[in-house]
Amino acid sequence: MSAEFDQLVTEFERFQASIRDVDDRFAGLGAMQQELTGLQATATSPDGGVTVVTGPGGAVLDVKFTDAALAKGAQALSAALMTTLRDAVGEAARRQAVIVQEHMGDNLGLVDQVIETQAVAFGTSVEEMRSKLEEETARQAPAAAPEDFSEQRVLRQADTPPPPAPPAPGGSAGDTFLRNLFDEED
Structure with missing residues (x-):
């Protein structure tokens, strides 16, 4: 028993x-x-003419073209757009997989599955896709904060509040009445 x-x-x-x-x-x-x-991934064409911003699920949030990209003609613009779009959507998918894996554990091998699928779909190697993920992760990693803050500014110049605006001269009759009311001695 x-x-x-x-x-x-x-x-x-x-x-x-x-x-x-x-x-x-x-x-x-x-x-x-x-x-x-809050996930966003940005890719820019090698010549800098096309920039694509994607969000969760690869949703396209923004597409920007430079004048130089527009001047290259429809076929060149289309090719640059498709390549840049593919890069941005691919980065968003890889980053999504990393976030899910960080929170849910590595039991599924989700990041590996995404990398392998993208390698086949994009006609590249798994190693190249891993290299891209490592570059993206390094780019997204927050900079290490200094341990000693004694020499650091607490507020940036932009964080200081603006001085109060001086009172407008003249003003309404009510303002004049109130100023006179408090300025006069009883």
Whole structure:
């Protein structure tokens, strides 16, 4: 009876650990959703003439052309746009996969699946796609904050509030009445 009880206790503890793991994952879903909502990827053509900004799911948020890109003609512009669009959508998908994997764990191998799929779709190697992901991750990583803030400015010049505007001369009759009311001595 004791061996059966110990086995039941062990299984129950495993079950509770699984529940805690699921709870931990669900607790991070709000943060993951917020990161995914704010996701933006930007790609620029090699000549700098076309810039595409994409969001979650590869949604195109913005497309910009320079005058030089427009002057190259319809076929060149179309080719540059399609290549830049593909790069921006691909980056958004890779970054989305990284965010999901960070919050949900690596059990699915999601990033690897996205990289392998893109390598086939884009006609490139898995290594090249991994290299792009590493470059993007390095570009997105926040700069390390200095440990000693004693020599750092706390407020940037733009953060200082503007001085209050001087009162307008003259003003309304009500303003004049109030100024006279308080300026006169009883």
